[in-house]
Amino acid sequence: MAKYNLKVNGKMRSVDVDPTTPMLWVLRDHLNLVGTKYGCGIAMCGACTVHLNGMAMRSCQLPVSMVGTQEITTIEGLSEDASHPVQKAWLDHDVAQCGYCQSGQIMSAVALLKNNPNPSDEDIEATMSGNICRCGTYLRIKEAIKTAAKN
Ligand code: FES
Ligand code: FES
Structure with a gap:
């Protein structure tokens, strides 16, 4: 076990875990x-997508020992009341079905728009292709990203 001081959603958090x-x-x-x-x-x-210094990252393959001083943002860190423009667009388009994949989808979409504020359909498809939705909400996800890009 080892102690790690992590910056998560703007706050310092301490954990004692295996590296x-x-x-x-x-x-x-x-x-x-x-x-x-x-x-x-x-x-x-x-x-499991989160942000590491603003970049989308699969947290299931990110050992805690690799994080260091890099800032982690989770879906809880986007806003306290679903008021982030991407979350609002998700609600406007009623994107979620079962909802299980949607935290990862939103985190990938936020990172996409940060790097590319006006993505084409192809840009959206290329970036979001790594996020699987068993409910098949892909078309609504694409429309929500386009709406968020306008706001
Ligand atoms: S749980 Fe991390 S990519 Fe599937
Ligand atoms: S909304 Fe059910 S898996 Fe994506």
Whole structure:
């Protein structure tokens, strides 16, 4: 076990965990930030996507020992009341079905718009293709990203 001081959603948090523990489990089991979901555990589905210094990252494959001073943002850190423009667009387009993948989808979409404020359909498809939705909400996700890009 080792102690880590992590910057999560703008606050310093301390955890005592095995260095190989994936950030997904640090967030969920130690910091009670359960908006980030477990899907595959092998970086293939995107359900566990968070931001590391603003870049989309699969937290299931990110050992806590690799984080250091980099800032982690989870879905809980976007806003306290779903008022982030991407969250608002998601609600406007009624994107979620079961909802399980949507935290990861939103985190990927926020990172996309940060790097590319006016993405084409192809840009959206290329970036979001790593986020799997078993409910098939892909068309609504694309429309919501276009709406968020205008706001
Ligand atoms: S749970 Fe991390 S990519 Fe699937
Ligand atoms: S909304 Fe159900 S998996 Fe995406």
